[in-house]
Amino acid sequence: MKVGLLPLYLELYDETTSFMRPRIEAFRDTIAKKLSDLGLEIVDVPICRLADEFFTAVQQIESEGGSAIITLHMAYSPSLESIDALAKTKLPIVVLDTTETYAFDPSVGAEEILYNHGIHGVQDMCNLLIRRGKGFEIFAGHYEHSDVLTRVVNYCRGVEIANNFRNARVGLVGEPFKGMGDFQVPFAELYKDFGLEVIPYDFDAASRRIAAISATEIAQERQEDEGLFEWDPSVTDEIYERTTRVCLALRQWMEEQKVNGLSVNFLATEGSPAGLPVMPFTECSKAMTRGIGYAGEGDVLTAALCGAVLSTFSETSFTEIFCPDWKGESLFLSHMGEFNYNVCAGKPRLTEKDFPFTTAENPTVAYGTLKSGKAVYINLLPNGSGKYTLILAKGEVLPVKGENKFAESVNGWFKPDKPLTEFLEEFSRAGGTHHSVISHDDCFDALVSFASVMGFEIVII
Numbered sequence: 256m257k258v259g260l261l262p263l264y265l266e267l268y269d270e271t272t273s274f275m276r277p278r279i280e281a282f283r284d285t286i287a288k289k290l291s292d293l294g295l296e297i298v299d300v301p302i303c304r305l306a307d308e309f310f311t312a313v314q315q316i317e318s319e320g321g322s323a324i325i326t327l328h329m330a331y332s333p334s335l336e337s338i339d340a341l342a343k344t345k346l347p348i349v350v351l352d353t354t355e356t357y358a359f360d361p362s363v364g365a366e367e368i369l370y371n372h373g374i375h376g377v378q379d380m381c382n383l384l385i386r387r388g389k390g391f392e393i394f395a396g397h398y399e400h401s402d403v404l405t406r407v408v409n410y411c412r413g414v415e416i417a418n419n420f421r422n423a424r425v426g427l428v429g430e431p432f433k434g435m436g437d438f439q440v441p442f443a444e445l446y447k448d449f450g451l452e453v454i455p456y457d458f459d460a461a462s463r464r465i466a467a468i469s470a471t472e473i474a475q476e477r478q479e480d481e482g483l484f485e486w487d488p489s490v491t492d493e494i495y496e497r498t499t500r501v502c503l504a505l506r507q508w509m510e511e512q513k514v515n516g517l518s519v520n521f522l523a524t525e526g527s528p529a530g531l532p533v534m535p536f537t538e539c540s541k542a543m544t545r546g547i548g549y550a551g552e553g554d555v556l557t558a559a560l561c562g563a564v565l566s567t568f569s570e571t572s573f574t575e576i577f578c579p580d581w582k583g584e585s586l587f588l589s590h591m592g593e594f595n596y597n598v599c600a601g602k603p604r605l606t607e608k609d610f611p612f613t614t615a616e617n618p619t620v621a622y623g624t625l626k627s628g629k630a631v632y633i634n635l636l637p638n639g640s641g642k643y644t645l646i647l648a649k650g651e652v653l654p655v656k657g658e659n660k661f662a663e664s665v666n667g668w669f670k671p672d673k674p675l676t677e678f679l680e681e682f683s684r685a686g687g688t689h690h691s692v693i694s695h696d697d698c699f700d701a702l703v704s705f706a707s708v709m710g711f712e713i714v715i716i
Contacts, residue, residue, distance in 0.1 A: 256415040256567070259298040259316030259324045259346075260287050263332035263376060266304040268369075275369055279329045282355045282370070286327055286398060293408045302329060309340035317346065323414045325349045325407060326380070328373030334383040341380075342387040347414055347708065351407055352377045352395035392707075406700065412567050413704025420563035420709065422450035423548075425516035426509055428531065429456070429523025431553030437688040438554040440637045445556065448641055453555050454512045456523075458530030464504040465529070473499050480537075480605065483596070484621050487606035494607050498619040501531065502538035509547065515566070516548040516558035521591065524615035533618040534610065536592035540603075540621060543595035549573045550690050551590060557690040560635045563705075565595075568696035572598050572625075574667075575689055579679065585653055585670040586678075587661075588693065592620035594665045598695050599623035600655075606663070625667025627654035631699050632669060633692040636685070638712070645706040646687050648678060648716040649699060669693065671716065678716055685714040 262283045268275055280302065287297050298321045300312035316324055324346050341348055354371040356363065377393070384391050392410055396403030431439055445451040476499050509517060521534050543549050548562025550573050557573065564571045572595035578587040596603055603621035610617050634646040650671040659666070671678040706713040 256294070256411055257296040257298060257319065257321050258290075258349075258411055259300060259312070259319075259321040260290065261300060261309075261312055261316070261324050261326050262302040262329050263326060263337060263373075263380070264302045264304050264329045265332050268330060269304070272369065275330075278370060283327065283329060286351070286353075286404075289398065289404055290325070290408065293404060295408060295411060304332070304336065306336050306339060309337045313340045313344050313346075317344065321346060322418055323347045323349050323411050325351050325411070327351050327353070328376040328380075330369065330373050331376040332373070332380070334376075334379040337380060338383040338387060341384065342389045348384065348389065348391040349407055349410055350377060350381060350391055350393040351403070352393055353398045353403055357397050357400050392704075409700035410704040412698075412701035413706075414708055415567050416563045416701060416705040417708040419515065419566040420449065420559055420705075422452070423516050423559040423562060424452050424454055424512065424514045425518060425548075425555040425558045425562075426454045426512055426514040427456060427518050427553060427555055428505070429520035429553060432520055432522065435552055437636070438550075438556055438690050440556055442555070444641065448643075449559075451555065451559055454514055456508070456530070458528055461504055461508060461531065462529030464507055465500050465532075468500045468503050472503055476503060483602070484605035485602045487604055489607040490605055490619055491607075494617065494619055497616065498533050498535065498537065501533050502535045502541075505535050505538050506542075509542065514547065516550075516555065516562040517542055518550050518553050518555050518558045520553045521551070521612060524610075525613040527615045533615050534592075536608070536618055536620040537605070539593040540596055543572060544597050549593055551593060552690075554690045556635060556637070557688070557692065560633070561692045564633065564692055564694055564698065564702070567701065568694050568698045570597050570695035571595060571698075572693055574691055574693045576691070579675060580668060581675065583653075583668065583670070584675045585668040586675070588625065588667045588669050589661075589665045592622070592665060594623070594625070596621070596623070598625055598693075600626035604662070622662065622664055622666075624655050624659065624662070625652050625693075626695065627652050628695055629697075630669065630693050630695050631702065632671070633694060633702060634682070634687045634690075635711075636688050638686055642712065643709075644685060644712040644714055645702070645709075646682060646685055646714045646716065647699060647702055648672070648682070652693075652695070673716055681714070681716045685716075
């Protein structure tokens with residue numbers, strides 16, 4: 256993520272105490288490097304003192320694609336110099352309230368005041384931001400002896416998730432599953448609320464695209480798949496080719512349409528239409544490994560959420576709660592055949608899938624078990640009147656020990672940090688839908704920030 260680090264200073268100090276400059280600049284460079292080490296790309300702007308310098312710096316951050324502005328008071332900076340530039344920008348403001356010296360007790364020399372009094376510049380600026388109606392987030396603490404920089408970075412990651420969620424382009428293959436109502440929101444409403452655009456799949460164009468896939472393209476894909484999957488003997492050349500042809504055509508369509516989300520209703524294969532003669536399970540899964548969000552059954556809202564989280568956290572997957580394991584205090588997670596291979600324990604196993612749901616021929620599917628470890632269960636639900644709630648639950652994906660009779664399916668067991676009964680009760684009291692996202696990354700704080708940036712209600716279970 257690219258952000259601007261905006262250092263604030265006072266011209267008077269350059270005129271009267273110019274000896275301060277080298278140390279001030281060194282501190283700015285220290286903070287920039289630490290933020291960079293934590294994963295941010297920093298737009299480097301000069302230390303700003305006067306209104307025109309602030310305008311120039313903010314314009315540079317905007318023009319270079321910064322997603323947020325992190326302010327850093329090097330010393331006191333009078334707010335009327337910076338406020339017009341900060342109030343005008345559409346970028347979110349993140350106030351980093353820190354100083355160079357950790358212990359400022361009676362043993363510290365009085366000259367240290369010069370280098371550590373930015374805090375009242377922070378207070379001056381925040382007051383003006385509030386009076387101008389410009390929102391901001393503030394994080395205070397010593398940069399070395401607290402988690403303040405981590406909190407700043409997590410907030411910025413939440414901003415990035417929000418940026419990728421807004422104005423999402425989600426490809427939709429088929430219609431949303433008839434009668435499945437919990438995730439459905441009128442497309443016009445999603446566009447009004449978020450700028451989310453739904454791109455319908457063109458079956459006629461897809462049939463021509465499928466027919467044009469060459470033997471060379473299929474052979475190249477097979478070479479990659481032989482390294483990606485364990486192969487079951489049931490995968491004949493015929494089964495592999497017919498599925499891969501559809502998958503590659505779907506991939507071309509996603510690339511042409513520049514989508515960052517995808518949803519396929521498996522019922523769209525009914526009658527084996529030329530544009531979707533088999534269900535492209537493996538491409539739905541591979542799309543997630545490339546950062547494209549996915550959700551089943553025409554759920555474009557969850558697909559957009561999955562893609563937004565994937566933009567920052569690669570070990571994220573679409574999933575569903577299928578069955579409770581009351582004894583083990585866990586939940587069986589699965590889906591028909593779609594999951595992010597980045598969260599698979601070992602290599603997925605490519606096999607032929609019996610497909611009795613429509614008249615389409617059997618496709619290939621790659622099954623696997625979700626790898627164990629800490630995870631966050633994520634659900635975005637519409638709660639009426641154009642409002643949305645984000646549910647977050649920390650927990651653990653459990654390791655599978657011994658025989659796994661679910662090996663011929665997408666499978667995993669998630670144990671929430673809360674007792675299972677409490678989790679299930681609170682999840683449905685909040686209106687949680689049956690389509691969700693799970694992330695193995697350390698993303699909880701960033702997702703809390705994402706909800707804040709989006710104005711979502713948030714429920715933490």
